[in-house]
Amino acid sequence: MTRVRAIELRLIELPLVRPFRTSFGTSTVKTCLLARVETSDAIGWGECVADAEPGFSEEWNEGAWVVIRDFLAPAIFRAGDVSAEGLEHVFGPVRGHPMAKATLVDAVLDAELRAKGESLAGFLGADRDRVACGVSLGIASTTEQLLDQVGEHLDEGYLRIKLKIEPGSDVVPVHAVREAHPDVALSVDANAAYTLADDAVFSSLDDIRLVMIEQPLHHEDLIQHAVLQRRLRTDLCLDESIRSAAGAAAALELGSCRVVNIKQGRVGGVLEARRIHDLCRAAGVPVWCGGMLETGVGRATNLALAAMPGFTLPGDTSASSRYFPEDLTEPFVMAHDGSMGVPTGPGIGVEPLPERLEACTIRTEILGA
Numbered sequence: 001m002t003r004v005r006a007i008e009l010r011l012i013e014l015p016l017v018r019p020f021r022t023s024f025g026t027s028t029v030k031t032c033l034l035a036r037v038e039t040s041d042a043i044g045w046g047e048c049v050a051d052a053e054p055g056f057s058e059e060w061n062e063g064a065w066v067v068i069r070d071f072l073a074p075a076i077f078r079a080g081d082v083s084a085e086g087l088e089h090v091f092g093p094v095r096g097h098p099m100a101k102a103t104l105v106d107a108v109l110d111a112e113l114r115a116k117g118e119s120l121a122g123f124l125g126a127d128r129d130r131v132a133c134g135v136s137l138g139i140a141s142t143t144e145q146l147l148d149q150v151g152e153h154l155d156e157g158y159l160r161i162k163l164k165i166e167p168g169s170d171v172v173p174v175h176a177v178r179e180a181h182p183d184v185a186l187s188v189d190a191n192a193a194y195t196l197a198d199d200a201v202f203s204s205l206d207d208i209r210l211v212m213i214e215q216p217l218h219h220e221d222l223i224q225h226a227v228l229q230r231r232l233r234t235d236l237c238l239d240e241s242i243r244s245a246a247g248a249a250a251a252l253e254l255g256s257c258r259v260v261n262i263k264q265g266r267v268g269g270v271l272e273a274r275r276i277h278d279l280c281r282a283a284g285v286p287v288w289c290g291g292m293l294e295t296g297v298g299r300a301t302n303l304a305l306a307a308m309p310g311f312t313l314p315g316d317t318s319a320s321s322r323y324f325p326e327d328l329t330e331p332f333v334m335a336h337d338g339s340m341g342v343p344t345g346p347g348i349g350v351e352p353l354p355e356r357l358e359a360c361t362i363r364t365e366i367l368g369a
């Protein structure tokens with residue numbers, strides 16, 4: 001148990017190397033919340049995966065800020081001595097907001113592990129020190145540009161290419177990539193842009209030998225995903241639909257997917273992510289580590305998770321250079337074999353570089369007991 005003395009919240013902004021377009025919008029900068037918790041024993045860092053707008057989920061930066069400031073942080077201070085494991089109970093009266101909760105769960109866990117000198121990967125039971133990396137490419141303006149980008153990333157060594165799709169930009173570009181690279185591990189991510197009425201699109205995609213089709217339908221449509229999964233040979237993967245271990249259990253029971261994208265920041269933090277990993281592993285369902293364009297802080301957290309035994313598919317754990325001209329931490333570099341080292345230091349094993357942190361900070365607020 002430890003006492004949280006203060007929580008420093010920052011809104012930070014980092015330019016992206018290129019705009020990232022999904023079926024729900026285009027980002028040119030990464031803006032996110034970063035929490036630095038100071039406990040009686042150590043400092044810990046947590047990154048919130050919410051975005052500037054509530055497009056991917058209902059949560060967004062300004063909302064997460066208020067939820068943390070007015071509800072989650074006061075609950076921690078009122079509780080007195082806390083542990084990362086116990087925060088689920090402390091946060092019980094606040095419904096939902098898994099991204100805001102993850103920020104603090106991860107930060108308190110980071111502080112606990114730093115105090116003990118234990119790495120997050122070790123704590124989670126990681127069985128490898130390098131993980132296989134894929135890359136997620138945004139919707140391109142032309143198929144030619146997309147093919148260039150795919151070629152560039154394959155040359156760098158990425159082991160799986162994920163293409164964002166939306167109605168009107170799906171079968172043609174994906175087919176072109178498959179023709180150019182017959183043997184590449186290729187997947188698509190629709191970010192919930194389709195309905196069951198898009199049968200023609202799905203049956204064409206089903207012929208392209210994709211590793212998976214990610215989140216084709218609305219995030220609440222578990223039953224409809226199950227209907228679609230029964231129609232397709234290709235595995236469906238759920239992302240936005242899975243917000244907790246209970247949700248993952250429901251999806252598996254219903255047959256809504258055969259693969260799960262685990263983003264710890266989407267499900268309330270690494271402890272809930274571990275529960276999802278455990279239940280998928282017990283069910284023989286492969287999982288992989290998703291990404292939300294995290295800075296080095298969130299990336300370090302994701303890499304530790306991705307080193308757990310059930311993570312059998314390459315994740316969206318790309319190199320810092322794929323996202324930012326300059327990261328917030330020392331950059332994460334991918335080797336030419338498509339693998340990236342998992343941090344080994346205490347906690348998440350990295351910290352923001354002080355000068356970078358100051359340069360990227362838009363706003364700071366210190367919350368105290």
Ligand code: NPG
Pocket residue numbers: 022051056135136137189191239290291292293294316317318
């Ligand atoms: O490599 O971190 C990454 C990006 C992976 O495609 C990716 N993320 O829907 O999974 C997603 C998508 C995303 C990114 C969604 C940012 C919302 C915000």
